[in-house]
Amino acid sequence: MQSFRFTAESSGDEVVERDFTVGEVPGVLWSPPSAPDHAPLVLVGHGGGLHKKTPALAARARHAVTTWGFHVAAIDAPGHGDRPRTADDERARAALRQAMDSGDKPGFESAGVRYTASLVERAVPEWQATLDALRALPEFGDSPVGYAGGITLGTAIGVPLTAADPRITAAIFGGGFFAYDALIAAARRITVPVQFLLPWDDEHVSRDSALALFDAFASPEKTLHANPGDHRTIRWTGVDDGFLARHLRA
């Protein structure tokens, strides 16, 4: 198991925020000030270009702690947040930017798929190591585990992670990226309940790609929620907030 340590702690009335590292990977854990042992743990994946404490992600995490009594963990994806980028990462990002600036949609898609696949390949074992480390703590043990990916990179990483790791028993995914063949194949191996969030007017990614991903989940229980909104302006009106609470009862 990789070395785990808490590196900082700040406590408010409602939420305790603890930074940690697992090997080289920095993470954060939001928890209730007092919780029964083995309370549910939700792993939250941030979007592409963002990081583990992005304000919208942190707000949603705090909501889950205060409303549902969950612990919520986030880690920086490779080359994101506090983590260095490799030369390959820099090249991939430059190619992505260039394709977007020149309006080259097929080029943007293929550069996006290449970069995403490279991040996913590294991020899945990092999340599994994080989960190993957290479940080794007495407060977690065999806590029920959910994954909440929002849209874009958080879902691209979360789909193969959920397919690979039987400890995850419910997952929230979303659209906002190109669902390439390996992701569709991973989705076909997922049977746990899935909630899927789709911004209906995403200007970067075809609706069909997101619908094909939703279609692929083998889960008997899966619900798609679509709302008007573009790639960056997402409104989750009417989304079932109790989804994880229903499925992560201890």
Added chain:
Amino acid sequence: MQSFRFTAESSGDEVVERDFTVGEVPGVLWSPPSAPDHAPLVLVGHGGGLHKKTPALAARARHAVTTWGFHVAAIDAPGHGDRPRTADDERARAALRQAMDSGDKPGFESAGVRYTASLVERAVPEWQATLDALRALPEFGDSPVGYAGGITLGTAIGVPLTAADPRITAAIFGGGFFAYDALIAAARRITVPVQFLLPWDDEHVSRDSALALFDAFASPEKTLHANPGDHRTIRWTGVDDGFLARHLRA
């Protein structure tokens, strides 16, 4: 205004059920035993081949009465429930059955569109006459009005009704029928909040037809909820039950 009268009443602890007629059209009104004047009124449309007191519809109506304090009204569609069928209705139904039995998908679609359009043409003014009559009762007056169509015929009627009648300020629609051009055009005139329910695995109607209908609503607030389920086996897991309550506050 067409003649309105209550024809029967049965009261339970939680719900008062009153049958009524508006002209020749039979209807039913479910209400709380005591409600403030001008409480919200929800018009509920039944599916094709069903009627105003279909068990699933009646159960949902009673839930809306007991949970939200709404009044709920349903009427039989032309040629449905207690209403006679015209010779044209009989011919249309026979054509539909024959196309389905012979596996003639294009024939089923065109027979379905013809029959649906004929029902819609008659049903929209019947619903408007019903609403005129109910709002003439002191208990309603200017009650906020919503429409809840479920899937199939209830939505095919509800879309042009909601487009035509400004008294309806929120609507629940669904898939399950062929969204022909006139319905898409009506959907484009709808701007009130819409909740849209889609059985993901409908074996009779293409998913694209339902998605095109959802796409057409001009409403700034519209949410699509899709769950696995075929044309007859619909599960509304995770659907936002408070949608009408949010939008029909008096």
